[in-house]
Amino acid sequence: MRRLFPAPAGPDLDDDVLAAAYRLPPGRALRVDFVVSLDGSISVDGRSAGLGSPGDRRVFRVLRALADVVLVGHGTAAAEGYGPVGGDSPVARLRARLGRPPALPIAVVSRRASLAPGDRLAAAPTLLVTCAAADAGRRAELAGAGVTVLVCGDDDVDLPTALDALADRGLAQVTCEGGPQLLRAALAAGVVDELDLTIAPALVGGAARLLDAAPGGPGEDTVVRPELRQVLEEDGVLFTRYALPRRT
Numbered sequence: 001m002r003r004l005f006p007a008p009a010g011p012d013l014d015d016d017v018l019a020a021a022y023r024l025p026p027g028r029a030l031r032v033d034f035v036v037s038l039d040g041s042i043s044v045d046g047r048s049a050g051l052g053s054p055g056d057r058r059v060f061r062v063l064r065a066l067a068d069v070v071l072v073g074h075g076t077a078a079a080e081g082y083g084p085v086g087g088d089s090p091v092a093r094l095r096a097r098l099g100r101p102p103a104l105p106i107a108v109v110s111r112r113a114s115l116a117p118g119d120r121l122a123a124a125p126t127l128l129v130t131c132a133a134a135d136a137g138r139r140a141e142l143a144g145a146g147v148t149v150l151v152c153g154d155d156d157v158d159l160p161t162a163l164d165a166l167a168d169r170g171l172a173q174v175t176c177e178g179g180p181q182l183l184r185a186a187l188a189a190g191v192v193d194e195l196d197l198t199i200a201p202a203l204v205g206g207a208a209r210l211l212d213a214a215p216g217g218p219g220e221d222t223v224v225r226p227e228l229r230q231v232l233e234e235d236g237v238l239f240t241r242y243a244l245p246r247r248t
């Protein structure tokens with residue numbers, strides 16, 4: 001993997017250089033990580049793996065290694081078969097090498113508290129980010145199984161409140177792994193600091209897009225204009241970092 005912008009480097013960036021290329025300054029941040037095709041599609045047959053590449057998996061691992069917590073919509077956690085991150089996994093090993101605790105908590109966002117008791121994520125250190133309207137019995141059952149249940153909002157999840165609650169627990173640097181509904185809500189709430197898009201050289205078509213509707217809040221300019229900060233490349237795949245102006 002090589003760096004094209006801002007300062008060309010490579011051609012074989014090692015893991016330490018890659019981690020440095022993605023490290024955030026200390027403090028709170030929400031970065032969003034997606035792999036997309038050239039036409040903005042985010043999945044092939046319902047999963048992102050069809051757009052993946054060795055470089056994408058490597059950047060995905062680095063972003064997990066640098067994060068305090070992964071934030072993910074329940075739809076993505078279910079579609080992609082999310083499980084706990086720790087043990088002897090490549091991410092845990094990379095985290096240990098970077099001086100981080102090997103286990104990485106996953107925070108599942110679900111208005112309806114859809115995480116099923118018995119699911120392999122339904123245990124510590126998983127967090128559930130939900131709202132007061134979610135079934136109280138389900139919330140209690142998940143809490144009893146060791147899940148940290150964060151009630152953030154009444155009828156819907158309030159993402160700024162959720163990020164405050166995570167930061168209060170020392171989970172300040174958040175990597176959001178989608179999906180599109182969660183991305184749109186985070187953009188509408190103005191809480192996204194960075195978009196890390198892997199652009200795969202593929203044309204896919206279909207309805208599953210990065211955004212299925214305008215991201216602005218009511219009455220606002222709906223076009224968000226991120227600023228390019230970095231481009232890496234490997235095998236024709238582009239790995240970009242874009243900064244967004246925070247509105248909250």
Ligand SMILES: NC(=O)c1ccc[n+]([C@@H]2O[C@H](COP(=O)([O-])OP(=O)(O)OC[C@H]3O[C@@H](n4cnc5c(N)ncnc54)[C@H](OP(=O)(O)O)[C@@H]3O)[C@@H](O)[C@H]2O)c1
Pocket residue numbers: 033034035036041042043046047048051072073074075076077079080109110111112113114115156157177178179180181182183185186208
């Ligand atoms: N290419 C990529 O990098 C990438 C990344 C992520 C996902 N994907 C793809 O995207 C697809 C999944 O999409 P999806 O539409 O199901 O996306 P999603 O945003 O992961 O999940 C939607 C569900 O998550 C919960 N949720 C999301 N945002 C919420 C919010 N602001 N407040 C409360 N709850 C919220 C809700 O769960 P409840 O219904 O339980 O309330 C909602 O039904 C999969 O095919 C996956 O492969 C691709």
